[in-house]
Amino acid sequence: MSNTDEHGHIAADTTEDDGDSALGPVRCCDERLFLREVVVGGRSEKTRSWELASALLCRNSAKHSQSLRESLTSLHSSILAFQEENGRTYHALSAGKNTTPPLRSVTEYILPNDDGENDRLDLQHHLDILVFEGRLALCPKAESGAKQVLDVGTGTGIWAIEFADLHPEANVIGVDLSPIQPDFIPPNCTFEIDDVEKEWTWSKPFDFVFARHMCASFQDYQGFVDKAFSALEPGGYLEMQDLDFPMRCDDDTMSKDSYIYKWTQGFVDAGENLGRPINSAPKYKRMLEKAGFVDVVEKQFKWPMNRWPREKKFKEIGQWAFANVDGGLEGLSLASFTRGLGWSKEETLAFCMNVRKDLKNVRIHGYWAVYVVYGKKPGDKGKGKEGE
Numbered sequence: 001m002s003n004t005d006e007h008g009h010i011a012a013d014t015t016e017d018d019g020d021s022a023l024g025p026v027r028c029c030d031e032r033l034f035l036r037e038v039v040v041g042g043r044s045e046k047t048r049s050w051e052l053a054s055a056l057l058c059r060n061s062a063k064h065s066q067s068l069r070e071s072l073t074s075l076h077s078s079i080l081a082f083q084e085e086n087g088r089t090y091h092a093l094s095a096g097k098n099t100t101p102p103l104r105s106v107t108e109y110i111l112p113n114d115d116g117e118n119d120r121l122d123l124q125h126h127l128d129i130l131v132f133e134g135r136l137a138l139c140p141k142a143e144s145g146a147k148q149v150l151d152v153g154t155g156t157g158i159w160a161i162e163f164a165d166l167h168p169e170a171n172v173i174g175v176d177l178s179p180i181q182p183d184f185i186p187p188n189c190t191f192e193i194d195d196v197e198k199e200w201t202w203s204k205p206f207d208f209v210f211a212r213h214m215c216a217s218f219q220d221y222q223g224f225v226d227k228a229f230s231a232l233e234p235g236g237y238l239e240m241q242d243l244d245f246p247m248r249c250d251d252d253t254m255s256k257d258s259y260i261y262k263w264t265q266g267f268v269d270a271g272e273n274l275g276r277p278i279n280s281a282p283k284y285k286r287m288l289e290k291a292g293f294v295d296v297v298e299k300q301f302k303w304p305m306n307r308w309p310r311e312k313k314f315k316e317i318g319q320w321a322f323a324n325v326d327g328g329l330e331g332l333s334l335a336s337f338t339r340g341l342g343w344s345k346e347e348t349l350a351f352c353m354n355v356r357k358d359l360k361n362v363r364i365h366g367y368w369a370v371y372v373v374y375g376k377k378p379g380d381k382g383k384g385k386e387g388e
């Protein structure tokens with residue numbers, strides 16, 4: 001499965017030349033309703049989970065947040081005490097653990113954990129599912145046989161909930177630094193608040209460890225892969241899904257002087273300064289092999305940055321990808337650029353205004369490279385290679 005043509009390129013739509021709106025029909029209506037309609041229409045067997053996901057997307061955030069807090073009273077208050085910075089909130093668990101040079105950060109994970117970011121994560125989940133043609137994961141274990149599943153950095157828990165819903169025989173644990181998961185969940189799904197960069201304390205081995213959109217989260221990606229290897233039973237799978245930075249382009253329409261390119265390169269520089277690289281996805285395959293995984297598979301996909309492609313499916317993916325970034329631009333940028341590059345809040349917000357102009361320019365044929373990498377821990381228990 002791949003979302004590019006046989007040459008690996010996406011054809012541009014030459015009739016799209018207004019350069020002014022990347023979303024087309026989405027721009028002036030309720031984006032969430034539009035997106036839900038598109039996806040449900042194309043994938044009826046997933047209706048139940050889409051309904052659930054949509055309910056999550058449209059949840060009453062304030063009410064949700066209140067009930068979540070009530071159900072987590074047993075947790076230490078430091079976990080629940082989100083940190084405020086530049087008008088956004090960030091996780092408090094393990095805050096300040098990175099005290100090594102060159103830059104010291106208040107918290108390490110660079111994206112907020114507030115309602116705006118959580119809605120973006122849920123929207124991004126739909127984008128992933130669209131690109132993977134309805135599949136939550138691509139490794140053989142995801143299709144059948146998984147019994148003990150760990151979703152690393154579960155975020156709003158949307159992936160874990162859908163996986164648990166589709167696989168009632170599996171026990172699914174979602175773990176995250178932030179308690180931002182709902183309490184209306186399937187009985188075979190639980191959430192834990194923990195830092196996976198610390199020692200893993202789960203005693204029962206997993207047969208499927210999943211990690212999606214964890215770029216810029218870890219200091220040591222090989223260390224994470226090694227831990228997942230140890231926590232898996234023989235035959236178990238690790239699957240990682242991630243974007244690569246900076247943004248790519250297969251023709252000469254995105255100059256290195258453009259705001260959009262400089263913005264995505266800024267994340268690479270910030271990630272290096274903060275010691276949390278955002279461009280590790282192309283190295284995942286090698287890391288899995290180094291850890292001892294076998295039958296390691298890497299698949300690459302593309303998310304056009306807006307509706308610039310000619311082909312309908314790519315255009316649709318581009319509309320989603322645009323909504324994903326446009327709606328979260330400031331939240332995505334603030335911590336990285338202020339903590340990682342030393343910019344002021346005002347400089348970052350002014351830069352975002354220019355980035356937004358490029359982002360919706362359909363004459364720039366930029367795209368996000370998406371990597372899916374999975375591998376099997378050798379041994380007897382699991383089934384074999386892809387396709388078996």
Ligand SMILES: C[S@@+](CC[C@H](N)C(=O)[O-])C[C@H]1O[C@@H](n2cnc3c(N)ncnc32)[C@H](O)[C@@H]1O
Pocket residue numbers: 091109111121122125152153154155156158159175176177178194195196197211212213214217218
């Ligand atoms: C970009 S979000 C992705 C969420 C989810 N995987 C998804 O695809 O929707 C990354 C998540 O990883 C969590 N995270 C980052 N570092 C972590 C760590 N060391 N331990 C546990 N969770 C972590 C963040 O709190 C955030 O919720």
